[in-house]
Amino acid sequence: MSQTSLLAGFAPPQVRFYPERVDQERSRIDEIGEGALSALTRPMRDAVYPFRARFDLARISRISRRLKAMSDADFDAEIARSRVRLRRDVLSDRSRRHGVALVCETIFRTLGLRPHNVQIRGALAMLRGALIEMDTGEGKTITAALSAATAALAGIPTHVITVNNYLAERDAENLGPIYERLGLRLGVILEDSSPDDRRSTYRCDIVYASNTEIAFDYLRDRIDFGREGPLGTRAKLRRIAEPETTKPPVMRGLPFAIVDEADSVFVDEARTPLIISRRSDPEAEAVWTGIALDIARALRRDKDFILIGDEKRLRLTDTGRQTIADLAREHTGIWESPIRREEVVSQALSVLYIFKNGEQYLVNDGKVQIVDEYTGRLQPDRSWSDGLHQLVEASEGVEITGQNLVIARMTYQRFFRRYVRLSGMTGTAKEVKRELLTVFRLNTVRIPPRVRSRLRFRLPRVFRTKTQKWAHVVREVSREVSLGRPVLIGTRSVAASREVSEMLTEAKLEHDVLNAETVEESSRIIAAAGQGGRITVATNMAGRGVDISLEEDVVKAGGLHVVLTERHDAGRIDRQLAGRAGRRGEPGSVSTILSLEDALLDVISATASKLISQLPVVSLAVRLRLFDRAQKRAEKMHARARQDLVRQDRRLNQLLSFVGGME
Numbered sequence: 001m002s003q004t005s006l007l008a009g010f011a012p013p014q015v016r017f018y019p020e021r022v023d024q025e026r027s028r029i030d031e032i033g034e035g036a037l038s039a040l041t042r043p044m045r046d047a048v049y050p051f052r053a054r055f056d057l058a059r060i061s062r063i064s065r066r067l068k069a070m071s072d073a074d075f076d077a078e079i080a081r082s083r084v085r086l087r088r089d090v091l092s093d094r095s096r097r098h099g100v101a102l103v104c105e106t107i108f109r110t111l112g113l114r115p116h117n118v119q120i121r122g123a124l125a126m127l128r129g130a131l132i133e134m135d136t137g138e139g140k141t142i143t144a145a146l147s148a149a150t151a152a153l154a155g156i157p158t159h160v161i162t163v164n165n166y167l168a169e170r171d172a173e174n175l176g177p178i179y180e181r182l183g184l185r186l187g188v189i190l191e192d193s194s195p196d197d198r199r200s201t202y203r204c205d206i207v208y209a210s211n212t213e214i215a216f217d218y219l220r221d222r223i224d225f226g227r228e229g230p231l232g233t234r235a236k237l238r239r240i241a242e243p244e245t246t247k248p249p250v251m252r253g254l255p256f257a258i259v260d261e262a263d264s265v266f267v268d269e270a271r272t273p274l275i276i277s278r279r280s281d282p283e284a285e286a287v288w289t290g291i292a293l294d295i296a297r298a299l300r301r302d303k304d305f306i307l308i309g310d311e312k313r314l315r316l317t318d319t320g321r322q323t324i325a326d327l328a329r330e331h332t333g334i335w336e337s338p339i340r341r342e343e344v345v346s347q348a349l350s351v352l353y354i355f356k357n358g359e360q361y362l363v364n365d366g367k368v369q370i371v372d373e374y375t376g377r378l379q380p381d382r383s384w385s386d387g388l389h390q391l392v393e394a395s396e397g398v399e400i401t402g403q404n405l406v407i408a409r410m411t412y413q414r415f416f417r418r419y420v421r422l423s424g425m426t427g428t429a430k431e432v433k434r435e436l437l438t439v440f441r442l443n444t445v446r447i448p449p450r451v452r453s454r455l456r457f458r459l460p461r462v463f464r465t466k467t468q469k470w471a472h473v474v475r476e477v478s479r480e481v482s483l484g485r486p487v488l489i490g491t492r493s494v495a496a497s498r499e500v501s502e503m504l505t506e507a508k509l510e511h512d513v514l515n516a517e518t519v520e521e522s523s524r525i526i527a528a529a530g531q532g533g534r535i536t537v538a539t540n541m542a543g544r545g546v547d548i549s550l551e552e553d554v555v556k557a558g559g560l561h562v563v564l565t566e567r568h569d570a571g572r573i574d575r576q577l578a579g580r581a582g583r584r585g586e587p588g589s590v591s592t593i594l595s596l597e598d599a600l601l602d603v604i605s606a607t608a609s610k611l612i613s614q615l616p617v618v619s620l621a622v623r624l625r626l627f628d629r630a631q632k633r634a635e636k637m638h639a640r641a642r643q644d645l646v647r648q649d650r651r652l653n654q655l656l657s658f659v660g661g662m663e
């Protein structure tokens with residue numbers, strides 16, 4: 001499993017090359033040392049960077065002038081010649097510049113767009129393995145295409161990784177003509193792609209896929225070929241013993257990745273490890289969940305258990321423990337162990353008193369589906385572990401599925417570190433720069449915006465109650481649409497999107513709702529969201545990568561108006577949503593309308609926020625400080641969870657390297 005030449009071809013069923021980075025375990029001290037070294041050299045890099053960028057741009061502009069003057073036939077001949085040259089030089093500075101100039105011209109000849117200098121700078125930085133921070137709406141999709149096509153022309157298979165399947169499909173479709181003209185094979189991996197489809201798609205020069213699809217494909221290959229991968233001894237022996245039945249791996253290594261919305265993939269998603277599991281017997285699950293819920297229903301609130309932390313956690317009392325022991329006496333198995341039965345009943349109590357349909361999950365077609373707290377999207381492939389999912393199913397009275405028993409597990413952090421070349425782009429990286437450097441060894445390069453932003457942030461409003469907040473949202477929306485502007489209302493949960501939708505209906509304001517329940521209509525809703533007078537209520541699904549095109553009249557009327565109705569656990573997520581307006585220097589505005597009953601404030605002491613909400617007069621500054629503190633605390637909590645996960649992963653990996661076994 002070594003890092004092999006990226007020019008190497010792939011010849012199934014013999015697997016001779018499988019480029020990926022050797023997983024070198026680094027201690028925390030190594031990480032800190034590397035981080036410190038990089039911080040020391042950063043001023044020098046930052047000072048050199050503008051000169052280097054200017055030099056590159058001047059050279060590219062010279063090559064572009066020559067390419068522009070060519071006829072179509074001459075240009076196609078130039079593409080063929082360049083491919084040979086680029087493959088020979090792989091990615092030297094010169095060939096990088098030549099490749100980028102060639103792709104720029106191809107983009108113009110196929111899509112009619114002339115890539116801007118900021119996009120060229122971004123593409124070059126990514127080809128050098130950096131993470132670029134480019135403001136929302138500056139054109140990262142084209143920037144990714146510039147890097148992907150240049151790398152692929154140099155013979156490096158490239159993965160363009162997006163946050164969801166909708167974006168993978170959309171980008172591949174829009175950019176397809178560029179790659180076709182360059183003679184590059186393009187593939188997209190979607191949720192319903194079969195293993196054989198996937199295998200042939202990964203043989204393409206450029207593959208678009210979501211982070212989940214690609215990481216699970218890799219993990220599945222690992223289960224098939226063992227820890228050493230397709231080049232390891234186990235895989236070789238299998239190929240010798242069963243040459244007919246042994247299929248080559250689905251993927252062909254991890255040569256180069258361009259990760260779109262990199263902070264979401266590397267940071268937000270990286271809190272949950274990738275897990276492949278097998279199902280347990282649903283009938284057995286139905287039995288214990290039934291007993292657990294019966295016992296939980298028999299327990300008395302405030303006597304047997306107490307809800308704490310603003311009713312987000314619970315604790316059993318001594319009386320409660322005794323009641324559980326009495327009620328469980330007639331059952332055997334797990335019910336005989338005090339620790340297990342108390343654990344199970346506590347979970348059942350959380351399902352009854354804390355979990356709510358429309359917040360943490362939705363019941364869709366008789367199935368319980370988790371709602372992602374960050375993206376507001378349904379996670380049909382995910383389920384809660386340790387029997388929690390089965391308890392929710394039992395409490396909702398839907399068919400109980402088997403429990404997932406872990407077969408293989410890996411963190412996103414470990415997966416992405418295995419790419420030979422890794423790069424990424426996002427509009428919001430500044431708060432997580434250091435983590436990206438220590439965990440993924442990615443340097444962040446800030447690409448300054450092309451045009452000055454005309455996005456106007458209005459003074460935030462913080463109401464005492466949610467009812468007051470929603471009433472104000474409706475008033476503001478009604479005012480903006482009467483001016484001929486479209487409005488995007490961002491909500492944090494599906495339940496909140498339903499709530500605001502009901503209020504808009506009551507006020508006779510026509511609108512669309514884009515949430516996990518209406519995912520199939522995403523393209524239609526987004527296409528219409530820029531029309532004058534249009535109201536779109538959306539969860540975070542519209543918060544990333546979504547480009548709302550405005551009509552000419554709308555630009556004159558002031559552009560898109562975004563209303564943030566809650567603040568998220570990370571400021572980055574709020575800024576992504578705000579970034580749907582004021583794109584490419586267009587006019588636009590954002591208002592933040594909050595209430596002291598918002599979920600984010602649960603993070604800080606309930607007493608403090610309740611106290612403040614009861615004071616007769618509280619200045620806006622104090623109210624906003626409360627939200628800032630809560631957001632900081634939530635960010636810290638999540639960062640700690642990610643650190644713990646990486647530490648756990650390291651320990652597990654060390655253990656497994658002794659005993660052998662799963663990834």
Ligand SMILES: Nc1ncnc2c1ncn2[C@@H]1O[C@H](COP(=O)(O)OP(=O)(O)OP(=O)(O)O)[C@@H](O)[C@H]1O
Nearest residue numbers: 113114115116136137138139140141142427545547
């Ligand atoms: N060079 C160009 N010339 C003209 N239009 C462009 C150019 N590059 C991109 N665009 C247009 O700019 C819009 C925004 O691009 P894109 O969606 O890639 O932005 P983004 O930076 O990815 O935004 P976000 O961070 O929100 O995902 C698109 O409509 C795209 O067609």
